[in-house]
Amino acid sequence: MFYQFDGVLHTVPTPIAPPTQYTAAFVTLTELEQLAPLFGFAASTVQVCREEVRYFHNSMEIYDGYSFGTLKLTGDSRALQGEDCIAFYICRRLFLIVDIRDSDGSTRARFESAIRRYPPAQLTHEKLIFSFFDAMMEGDGRMLEDMEFDFSALEESVLCDEADDDFTILLLHHKQRLLLLQNYYEQLVEIGEALCENENDLFADEDLRYFHLFADKAERLCRHVTTLREQLSQLREAYQSTLDIRLNHIMKALTVISAIFLPLTLLTGWYGMNFASMPEFAWRYGYLYVALLALAVILICIRVFRRHHWM
Numbered sequence: 001m002f003y004q005f006d007g008v009l010h011t012v013p014t015p016i017a018p019p020t021q022y023t024a025a026f027v028t029l030t031e032l033e034q035l036a037p038l039f040g041f042a043a044s045t046v047q048v049c050r051e052e053v054r055y056f057h058n059s060m061e062i063y064d065g066y067s068f069g070t071l072k073l074t075g076d077s078r079a080l081q082g083e084d085c086i087a088f089y090i091c092r093r094l095f096l097i098v099d100i101r102d103s104d105g106s107t108r109a110r111f112e113s114a115i116r117r118y119p120p121a122q123l124t125h126e127k128l129i130f131s132f133f134d135a136m137m138e139g140d141g142r143m144l145e146d147m148e149f150d151f152s153a154l155e156e157s158v159l160c161d162e163a164d165d166d167f168t169i170l171l172l173h174h175k176q177r178l179l180l181l182q183n184y185y186e187q188l189v190e191i192g193e194a195l196c197e198n199e200n201d202l203f204a205d206e207d208l209r210y211f212h213l214f215a216d217k218a219e220r221l222c223r224h225v226t227t228l229r230e231q232l233s234q235l236r237e238a239y240q241s242t243l244d245i246r247l248n249h250i251m252k253a254l255t256v257i258s259a260i261f262l263p264l265t266l267l268t269g270w271y272g273m274n275f276a277s278m279p280e281f282a283w284r285y286g287y288l289y290v291a292l293l294a295l296a297v298i299l300i301c302i303r304v305f306r307r308h309h310w311m
Contacts, residue, residue, distance in 0.1 A: 022093035022125050026111045032087075032098050039096075040065065041089060049087045049098050060194040066091040067200060069191055070100075073107065073136065074184045090195075092202050095129055110135040126203050130210035133191065137221060144181075144224045147174070151231050158239050161246075171236055178229050185222035192218055256310060260301045264294055 002025040027035065029049055036046050045061065045068045060069035066089055073084040086107055087098040097111055114131035115123075154170070157163050192215025196208055203211075271280065271290060280286035 022095075024095045024097075024111075024115060024128055026097045026099060026108055028099050032096075035096075039089070039091065039094070041068070045087070045089075049100055060191060062194070062199045064200060066094075067194070067202065069194070071136070071187065071191070072184070074180045090129060090202060093125065095125065095132070097132070110138065124207060126207035126210050129195070130214050133188065133214050134217065136188065137185075137217060140181075140221055141224075144221065144228065147178075147228055148231070150174075151228065151235060155235050155238060158235065158242055161242060163239060163242070167239060171232065171239070174232055175229075178225055178232065182222060182225045182229065185218050185225060188218035189215055189222060192216075252310070256305055259305070260298055263297045263301070267294055267297065 002023055032041075032049060033046060035041075036043070042063065048070060060067055068087070068089055070085065070087045073086065084102055084104075084107060085100045086102070087100055089096040089098070097107075099108065102108055111132055114128060114135045117131040117135075118127055151174075154163075154167075158167075192211055195203070195211040196215060198205075198208060267290070271278070280289065283289070
């Protein structure tokens, strides 16, 4: 799908733009292989698209007449297993998006939304590129805010000792999600900085402010994710503290029980020696005496423990 702009938006079947127009397109990998020789794109960039994108940190490649980069997607509407990715070519009068993998069609929809963000008469090459990359972060601020509220609710459940046995797994899933988001926004920051540098002089200097806006927004989202990761670490530490406190209570109870039964063990061991000269054996109330002695030992231990707040 090709769009040309000359003050009016046109859908055209050919990628060739007159000198007064510029073109934006969302193409498949097969179409890229046909267009690459026409625009003089390096074969290595096409090969990168064939191999798909495995990592987030893929810096832009700067050539004399164009810039090439890849973008692995995640964010508001993409699940962890989405693994969507695109490649993009930016020339002086061309913005080409290559659909490497778009599982739900969301990337294409955002591309079309970016085209219609500004009236055709006001749309420039820089505005179009800014609109597309900005659309990649659409709704992410609300998503991070929702995650922040979720973490606060989890923290409350920890403090109220209501966390279930699957709490650690839940924290792990959140950790994985935040790691993906941080890598994603760092990737966008790198792209924004590369566009701002304008090494191959593809953009007008007065319009570079749009790329600064994009880079700043990606940086803010990245910092927000960093804050959420720190909050998640604190939440994990709080949960571990509650487990330690719970274990301490259990050990304290076992210690108190052991301390109470230790003198009883000594008492029963003492009278279990069965020496013939022990006077209690011949005493009529010997059994009752030992029972009352054991009860007195228990009551004394409990009184001592409570006085020292050990139970």
